[in-house]
Amino acid sequence: MFRKIATLGTALAMVGSMAVAQVHAARDYISIVGSSTVYPFSTVVAEQFGKATSFKTPKIESTGSGGGFKLFCEGVGVQHPDITNASRAIKKSECETCMKNGVTEIVEVKIGYDGIVIANSKQAPALKLTTKDLFMALAKEIPDPQGSGKLVPNPFKTWREVNPELPDSRIEVMGPPPTSGTRDAFVELVMETGGLEMPMLADLKKADKKRFKSVCHTLREDGAYIEAGENDNLIVQKLVSNPKALGIFGFSFLDQNMDKIQGAFVNGVAPSFEGIASGEYPVSRPLFFYVKKAHVDVIPGMREFLAEFTSEKTWGPEGYLAEKGLIPMPDAERQKYTGAVKALQTFSCE
Incomplete structure (x- = not known):
């Protein structure tokens, strides 16, 4: 206002x-x-x-x-x-x-x-992801999958390890650097939302909001998440040359390259002009x-x-x-x- x-x-x-x-x-x-x-x-x-x-x-x-x-x-x-x-x-x-x-x-x-889209090449299968999937794939630390009740360095190497319904391909996501507003919105709308789906992190937010935010906003540095700079067209080009990779960028770059790339469903909703306008697509800003x-x-x-x-x-x-x-x-x-x-x-x- x-x-x-x-x-x-x-x-x-x-x-x-x-x-x-x-x-x-x-x-x-x-x-x-x-x-x-x-x-x-x-x-x-x-x-x-x-x-x-x-x-x-x-x-x-x-x-x-x-x-x-x-x-x-x-x-x-x-x-x-x-x-x-x-x-x-x-x-x-x-x-x-x-x-x-x-x-x-x-x-x-x-x-x-x-909308912020998670896209891949049309040469690869279209993906149906959840915010929880994305958190578990990209966070530097996650709740221990073995159930210890502690946060551990992210052990997942493939999407199938994150979710058995996803492809058995290496997690490789190209996205914006910390200076990007798209990165800010992604960690807030996707990573925080996905983190809250796990009871341990929901409890952490109640007890220590600062620590919760740090966990959700800190992305992996082991090659699973690749900072690709501020040139979103370059990410599109890399997706075309590497069908196994995913990219994170604004909807307009998907809209202008529909012949080459496709957007993943997020929480069951496809990135579309209508879905973003109505607020149904969950990753919009x-x-x-x-x-x-x-x-x-x-x-x-x-x-x-x-x-x-x-x-x-x-x-x-x-x-x-x-x-x-x-x-x-x-x-x-x-x-x-x-x-x-x-x-x-x-x-x-x-």
Whole structure:
């Protein structure tokens, strides 16, 4: 929920504005960083914006959500990005870093919804997984399968060892690094949910939430889970060349590569546009971008780019982003964020 706030200090805001103004001539294009999941949507909008207006096409870097916030929050001025994409909401600690560095007015824009898929090559059988299967396959420590009542290093080498109904193939999952919002959402929506299905970990959460979170968020480092960087297209390519491997990424990358890869069922639900939109698919999350308000009237084209991104022809049910796999927000939610963008409504770190 949006909440208007005053800046932390008038003097700080003036310094920020001066920093932008002093180097105005040094940059005449919009600089965007952040989420690899939001990257393809942002790129499509940037290309459309560049064609339809007299402004330069924005430059976009795929740095991961965490990496994007780090760059975005370093300060005000054209040496810093104007916008950061994110596949999760900004953390309180990141917001406080922004404020400390003079980035005191930030506009949050939710753009729609996305599902996290666990996919493999169409050359291999389609998989039906549960969140418990995924936890038992990928957690660094799991409850002892021998029943000792203790956590032990994950002993499982194959999917069949995890679940007799799964293939007898080596566990090999390519996914995002810790800087990725997709990784953050995966450990929260999949690993924590799967962990809670085991009484020992459900009890641990009640007794020691911090320890429970550590167990669920710490993935294997023995080769079963492979950090594949922030280039999700590269994971798709590797799945095609290695039919025994699985990959973790946003739904849009599955949607654009249906001829080569397929998404696994999770808890009995297939990843689909309809399933994510309805909330039936269990691994779905909102997508965002964040705008540095101090840059809006200094960097050429900022207002126009924001208007393009939040127009019905872009993010509406029949918009061109839906064709790329973005799950549109309900009408009322789109109207809310459209209004917030027009007003450049900022929010607090609370």
